[in-house]
Amino acid sequence: MRGNPFTTDGMDPAFALPLRRAVDHTEEPKKSAFCVTADLLIPGKGDPIKDGCIVISGTKITAVGTATSLAQEFSHLPKYHVKTVMPGLWDCHVHLLGLQKVAGPAFVESQQNMALSGARCARDVMLLLDAGFTSVREMAGYGLQIERAIQEGTLVGPKIYSANCIISPTGGHADIHDLPKPWYDDACAHGMPMATADGIPECLKAVRMQLRAGANVIKICGSGGVGSERDNPVDQQFSDEEIKAMVDEAARAQRIIGAHCHGKAGIMASLRAGVKTIEHGSYMDDEAADLMKEKGAVLVVTRLIVENGLVLGREMLSDIGYAKLLKVATAQWEALKIAIAKGVTCAIGTDSCGSIPGSEIVKQGLNGKELYYHVKAGMTPLQAIEAATANGPLTLGPQAPLAGQLKEGYDADFIGLDANPLEEIRVLAGPGHVTHVWRQGKCYKSPGHPVSIL
Numbered sequence: 001m002r003g004n005p006f007t008t009d010g011m012d013p014a015f016a017l018p019l020r021r022a023v024d025h026t027e028e029p030k031k032s033a034f035c036v037t038a039d040l041l042i043p044g045k046g047d048p049i050k051d052g053c054i055v056i057s058g059t060k061i062t063a064v065g066t067a068t069s070l071a072q073e074f075s076h077l078p079k080y081h082v083k084t085v086m087p088g089l090w091d092c093h094v095h096l097l098g099l100q101k102v103a104g105p106a107f108v109e110s111q112q113n114m115a116l117s118g119a120r121c122a123r124d125v126m127l128l129l130d131a132g133f134t135s136v137r138e139m140a141g142y143g144l145q146i147e148r149a150i151q152e153g154t155l156v157g158p159k160i161y162s163a164n165c166i167i168s169p170t171g172g173h174a175d176i177h178d179l180p181k182p183w184y185d186d187a188c189a190h191g192m193p194m195a196t197a198d199g200i201p202e203c204l205k206a207v208r209m210q211l212r213a214g215a216n217v218i219k220i221c222g223s224g225g226v227g228s229e230r231d232n233p234v235d236q237q238f239s240d241e242e243i244k245a246m247v248d249e250a251a252r253a254q255r256i257i258g259a260h261c262h263g264k265a266g267i268m269a270s271l272r273a274g275v276k277t278i279e280h281g282s283y284m285d286d287e288a289a290d291l292m293k294e295k296g297a298v299l300v301v302t303r304l305i306v307e308n309g310l311v312l313g314r315e316m317l318s319d320i321g322y323a324k325l326l327k328v329a330t331a332q333w334e335a336l337k338i339a340i341a342k343g344v345t346c347a348i349g350t351d352s353c354g355s356i357p358g359s360e361i362v363k364q365g366l367n368g369k370e371l372y373y374h375v376k377a378g379m380t381p382l383q384a385i386e387a388a389t390a391n392g393p394l395t396l397g398p399q400a401p402l403a404g405q406l407k408e409g410y411d412a413d414f415i416g417l418d419a420n421p422l423e424e425i426r427v428l429a430g431p432g433h434v435t436h437v438w439r440q441g442k443c444y445k446s447p448g449h450p451v452s453i454l
């Protein structure tokens, strides 16, 4: 820690007091190669291995197998043992916004106090890492800026792939209907991560603005929403031509588009135009699920925000929003069951966006609950884990890293558990059973060493 008066680096010797560092996270990373053995190794894709072992060199996984098969070759390396080892989790639909209210003037107020939002997000990314999430796909928010703070070492958190602004038509889901438009435009001009665009030229410019900011994926509104006041989740937003223009523009820069879609019309139009991920997918029926498969698109259902909304009701939503949620919740549960039964590729996403310390619901770090809902809707625990690990990179198209699996050459992003998630998926629902977290080969959490920036 540079600048700490209790260490000797570069300091006046008068301040060089012998003091034990509280948490020494540098101990493990100094060893460039090590092994992790486990009673159970879940690779993310494929069959689990009993008494498994992975070998890590620097930031990459260099070997995967049984402990016996690798024992001799790597006997010289330091070893760590965990009960279960599996890839770090991916949440493919979060928002890092530092929100305590999801809609209305309170939402805008939080977005105009960005130091406040940033401070809340700093805690949120630590909660995510603590819960075993080593990667998140941030579908609008301050992710690009928070990622910069993580990369430079100011914060610790997951790798963030961000859309930057959500792009909406005027009056669409990400326009804030109860604000005068000039106020909305002013907030956007001062950094609120939202944009409206109408007609092909404005749509192209909106995509280019996100590319300019460094977005890894582009997020658009393919249908109306729940939290927005004056649109209908069933209706398509953006015309077929506008969606196609944005898909093509993103593709020229090797990005894919993820479309917020509840209603079927928006799902079908988005898929036909080449959108690669459908977010929410609430009114997906058999025909839409078949088109998902034909187009090789990925479904990110975000059931957790819906379940949270049902619990919190008007604490979280307006009367209009809650009425919409009740309809969407029923439809979406059927859609998820259809998608799973038909074998649509699913990735885990939660739409988690709240930052309320002390809340047992509105916070980051409970994102693993999403796997439970997918199992309840028909997935096996192993399928849900694949959706939360190996399928994560599929939501990034050409921007995907080699990650999400315990596989030779892949990023050394993995976690240790003190339980078997194939027997009880809820062990992934929070940080309690996540004993270890490694990201890029570096250990950020181990027993007695909580996730910390100090």
Ligand SMILES: [Zn+2]
Residues within 6 Å of the ligand: 093, 094, 095, 139, 351
């Ligand atoms: Zn969202």
